[in-house]
Amino acid sequence: MVNGIIIESQFALHHIHNTEQLGFDCRAYSKYKYGDATRAAEFGRALCDGFVKKYSDLLLTCNRQFMGISSPKGLVPPAAYYMFQSFLNELNLYLTANGRPAAVEHNIKRVSTMSADYSQLETDQRFAHLTKEGYSIDKKPLEGKFLLIIDDIRITGSHEKIIVQLLKSLSIENPRIFLYFAQLLNPEVAATFEHELNTCAVSCLDDIYSMLQDSHCNFAINTRLVKGILRADEKQLDAFLERIDIKLLIQLYEACLAANYHNIDAFSSNFQKIKTCFNEKQKKNPID
Template sequence: MIPYSYSLHKIDNTVDFGFDANDYSRFKFGDDLVARSFGKDLADGFIKYYLADNLITDQIVVISSPYSFIPTATFAMKNYFVSQLNRWLVENGGLSIQEAKVHRTITYKEDYGELSAEERMMLIGNDSFHIDKDFLEGKTLLFLDDIKITGSHERMILKMAKEYGLKNEIHMLYFAELVNKNIHPNVENFLNYHQIKSIFDLEEIIESGNFCFNTRIVKYILNTSANSFSIFLERRDNRFINQLYDLSLGNNYHTIEAYTTNLHLIKNYIKNNNYKLI
């Protein structure tokens, strides 16, 4: 099974990425405005370089990168990709898009973007991906991810497809792809943290009115030193704090030792605040 692969930006050097590194960093930490821009641009690129000459008349299913309970940053980009692509498909006689989810079973503390190709495969190789095979039957599948660095996620997706016996036409779509193999995979973290150097750099994004939670920002907050975390927590409203706690529990972060101190701080904050209300 050889899927069609498309990436909007090809990274062949570490000076000019073809997109703004600060925008990418903000996107990875929940800036929904950037997610909108990235999603629309990816849809427009896929239309221009593929669909315009190869209209897909079958039912299309768009599938964001795998997650357990908290979506990844790609999920926000996916929403705008679908909206933009739907408009074009309907205007050109295609069917409106359906969506599906790849479920994953393992959550981990390690920062994936810092790892080498071998380390990435060792880490993700312990995971398992699951999808509703019956729902996908006879449909064309578009798997979306924000960036392709070593291809380990793609290999896991294709492994899942093989295990499920999927015969579908598959497309792997990326906002960006590292094409220069002489560049170390940790260039991903160079992009991820280009604008975010501390927990307090998150505040502008969170208070912008265009913020959405994702796995990266939750893990980053929980992994912050207790002192900085306490100051950060005091500046947040109850809605944010409760959502942060519920998402953390939903993703089983309470089972990761490195996060327990800050989760206890959140729990105590919620308890004390509820007591004040009573």
Template sequence: MNRSYSLHKIVEEQNSPFKVDEYSWFKFGDKQYAEKFATQLFDGFIAEHKDLVLSGQEIVILPSPYLSIPTASNFLCHFFKMKLNNYLFQHHKKACAESKIYRNQTYVTDYGNLDFEERVLLISNDTYYIDRNFIEGKLCIFVDDIKITGSHEHTVNRILNQYQVQGDFIFLYYAELINKDIHPRVENFYNYYAIKNVADIVEVINRSSFQFNTRIVKYILSFNQEQFNYVLDNISVEKRTDLFHLAISNNYHQITDYQNNINTIKTA
């Protein structure tokens, strides 16, 4: 069985059902909002799907696909899992397990400006791996932050079909674009709402609740030399080191557009 749940429904472009500044900070690595959104998402989800969660099926939770650097939705998934496990504990049920869809990303294009066909075409060149035997026959909860065109859900379903995985699948989203008259580029309006310049990036990185994710690593690596040097000069040595090791762990040093900045970190 395949179903979905979203907490917030986007029906008006100029009237967001959630706080857009908080969502933007979440997308750029502020984990306090990942925890806040996860709590809200869990409370809404369990109110509608309590019977499913307590049905006795083994539960596996999966964040959106990534290779080495977690996505923002991975942190949403982390805190959602904590809420879910606490709920299962209170009802004397077995804790959920966690799995992952591995993704070898091959592009630097800003995904948030694209429509459905463009998104599917862009990610069709990525390679994916899922542990079929681990999730087979279980209740699989796929957690993501936002559903705009459904291209990621389409891709995950394609992977499940490719690996011939059987089970119950439910896709969870903090928000979903319901009004299809709104162009998918609204996603980037949300993403960048609180991030207008390099100083905003530095301010977020220096928060105690910050942790690097895929979006901010790629964003920083795409800066020109002046912007990139500003970031390096205004964050700690520890965070510069984290940035370097995360970048190479995702093979970004193999992408021409990022090589100069990665080498700059290495020699700084």
């Protein structure tokens, strides 16, 4: 309870009880997970609108400044970070319009990563893999803040559990709410449902290329997109690399390096293809 207001530990815009009735466009969500930043912005605004409707009293009376924290990320962000940015922008429009200080941003750093697609793993496997990644957070900026920890979907709660453990290990006891665009509440639904959701509109490189051709899609590099390309069938990858322009190829190549994917054995073959194509296109079409 804060200022006499009952605060729940989690807030989700959509509660999933039936996988056939999600309450949101599953195809739009799939495209969002693979780089459609236009969808990310829409989801972030919708999440903020729902949160403000429920917690307007808290937002307008809390004696702490709000701090938005996105899902853990490295130098290459996950799709959720683009949604988070939209959420925070929308929230700050509301706060400042009502004479409240703007919320500030902070990050949980992902120390390392692996090749696994967590959406294909069950609960125990997910937690084991995520624990190996390692997270860190700078404690000092959190002093006096109310934490809004934001992610796109809660399926097993593994990410949340690890973040709670991280905060506890650092004696961080700030009031906090975990916010999600959607949350699975039916325990009978397998955790691998998330993979079905992620790939219902984007399951191959041809689908990604179609997104690139969509004038309504503001395309943004993210970890799932890059990993998906690095896992792709080699023949599909060859065709994809030939079709994309040099600017996107540079983004892809630099993202592989920034995320250290070039040192992951499972990605080495496709990374070499990306590197070779990058070098060849640079010679033909140099960009300063």
